[in-house]
Amino acid sequence: MTLEELRAALDARLVPEARRWLAESLAAVRRDPSQIRLRFPAAGRHLGRGAVVNHASSDEQVPRWTMDQAGRVLLLAELGDRVVDELDELYRYGDADEQRAIVAGLHLLPIGGRGLPLVVEALRSNDARLVAATVGPYGSARLPDHLFRHAVLKCVFVGVPLAAVHGLDRRADSELARMLAGYALERVAAGRDVPADVWAVVHRFDPWEELAAIKAEMKAPRAAPRAAARRALAALAAERRRS
Amino acid sequence: MRIFEPHAHMTSRTTDDYETMAAAGVTVIVEPAFWLGQPRTSLGSFVDYFNSLLGWERFRASQFGVAHHCTLALNPKEANDDGLRREVLAVLPRYLAKDRVVAVGEVGYDSMTPEEDEAFAAQLALALEHDLPVLVHTPHRDKLAGTRRSLDVIRESGLPPERVLIDHNNELTVREVKESGCWLAFSIYPDTKMDEDRFVRIVDEYGTERMLVNSAADWGRSDPLKVVKTAAAMMEAGRSEDEVDQVVWRNPVEFFAQSGRLELDVERPAAPATFAGNSILRGERPA
Numbered sequence A: 001m002t003l004e005e006l007r008a009a010l011d012a013r014l015v016p017e018a019r020r021w022l023a024e025s026l027a028a029v030r031r032d033p034s035q036i037r038l039r040f041p042a043a044g045r046h047l048g049r050g051a052v053v054n055h056a057s058s059d060e061q062v063p064r065w066t067m068d069q070a071g072r073v074l075l076l077a078e079l080g081d082r083v084v085d086e087l088d089e090l091y092r093y094g095d096a097d098e099q100r101a102i103v104a105g106l107h108l109l110p111i112g113g114r115g116l117p118l119v120v121e122a123l124r125s126n127d128a129r130l131v132a133a134t135v136g137p138y139g140s141a142r143l144p145d146h147l148f149r150h151a152v153l154k155c156v157f158v159g160v161p162l163a164a165v166h167g168l169d170r171r172a173d174s175e176l177a178r179m180l181a182g183y184a185l186e187r188v189a190a191g192r193d194v195p196a197d198v199w200a201v202v203h204r205f206d207p208w209e210e211l212a213a214i215k216a217e218m219k220a221p222r223a224a225p226r227a228a229a230r231r232a233l234a235a236l237a238a239e240r241r242r243s
Numbered sequence B: 001m002r003i004f005e006p007h008a009h010m011t012s013r014t015t016d017d018y019e020t021m022a023a024a025g026v027t028v029i030v031e032p033a034f035w036l037g038q039p040r041t042s043l044g045s046f047v048d049y050f051n052s053l054l055g056w057e058r059f060r061a062s063q064f065g066v067a068h069h070c071t072l073a074l075n076p077k078e079a080n081d082d083g084l085r086r087e088v089l090a091v092l093p094r095y096l097a098k099d100r101v102v103a104v105g106e107v108g109y110d111s112m113t114p115e116e117d118e119a120f121a122a123q124l125a126l127a128l129e130h131d132l133p134v135l136v137h138t139p140h141r142d143k144l145a146g147t148r149r150s151l152d153v154i155r156e157s158g159l160p161p162e163r164v165l166i167d168h169n170n171e172l173t174v175r176e177v178k179e180s181g182c183w184l185a186f187s188i189y190p191d192t193k194m195d196e197d198r199f200v201r202i203v204d205e206y207g208t209e210r211m212l213v214n215s216a217a218d219w220g221r222s223d224p225l226k227v228v229k230t231a232a233a234m235m236e237a238g239r240s241e242d243e244v245d246q247v248v249w250r251n252p253v254e255f256f257a258q259s260g261r262l263e264l265d266v267e268r269p270a271a272p273a274t275f276a277g278n279s280i281l282r283g284e285r286p287a
Ligand SMILES: [Zn+2]
Pocket: B007, B009, B032, B034, B106, B216, B218
């Protein structure tokens, strides 16, 4: 979604009072960039917090624009090139919702690579919704390979579905497949289920060492790992049939 | 009975206390920013403290269906540190713009120094600017003089008295505060500062209008169920249920609703409940 599409989609959802507040706030920020320090945190109670677009997906974790987030990104964009002067502090003093809006909207701001440190910092959080935002368009385009792979692995750990990872097809590589298969092996050895969405990446690169180890768990002395291995290999086979 | 706890320093309490309070009927808590028993030495400590009042405490409360709010300010004790006063007052406007900040507070006096004067006046001006009510702490030493001086400063600030809550009142301060038009709160402690029965006698004399009770629930000797116990003491003394409801629910709701940021319904997070990856259950996540 482009900035203008986001603006139009948000506008269609706003009640007159909220629309007035947004117009006033955009003007205030244009006149005096430091006004964003007061307008940005206040966006939720003035604009509302509902979804901007009704997505078909019912998956709670897939990041989607909410009205407060969209409004916050429009405020940031209104600063133009001066947004870099405010961004770091807005993040530092931001609550969970504010930080998420920043990370989710970085690709819509004229900042080049200067938002990357914030993505890296957000990756250190264990807040699932913030982690999901790190693998949006900006993070997906800019995270170095090593950090991108760890971002994807972290999504799996904190329960963010990999459907939320922007451009996963393009950026997935054999090393990521090895890491995900290693995670699957750990789960199997503990007799636990493996998140279903890892198999699409794993099967593209077939990391044989990890997959052989999962097969070996079929002969494990305990029943739980044996059953987990059976379920994991069935899921992998189903993925192969699908593609 | 529905209970609103308008002043509890939950940062100092365990998660069990949230559970106990919720079980006793507390559904809303306001946590004022204050000092932590020993002086902070850097702005970062304040920033982390404010962030925890907006994040972690809200999360802990929500686990038990309790709606957590806070009031933010530089407290009078630490206002005496020149460097910190400057730095905290500089970041405060950002925080006063946030959701769930329902007042500026605790502000007021500790030792009535010029530094405290400066911080108090500056924060009353911030309250006007941010359209927020104010929670005023009255000093433990020289309380009557400190309360009078607070009322003077408030009058000069231009804040209407109905936007101000004067806290930690006792028999000596109640008349003048009531006459000022400000709201009055009483912190009910397990020791001698103020107890349930004394509060009941004050209500007998001054009525329930603009009256609030709280448990302070801080790191000192205190009891997070004091609002519940005071409600029971009022009933036992023959006050009507309506009068008790006014003191432990309608008055705090009316006062803090002036912020426009009071949210009485709590969103209970879906399981597994975590905040920044931390679960208060501390155990392993379900498989
Ligand atoms: Zn206090």
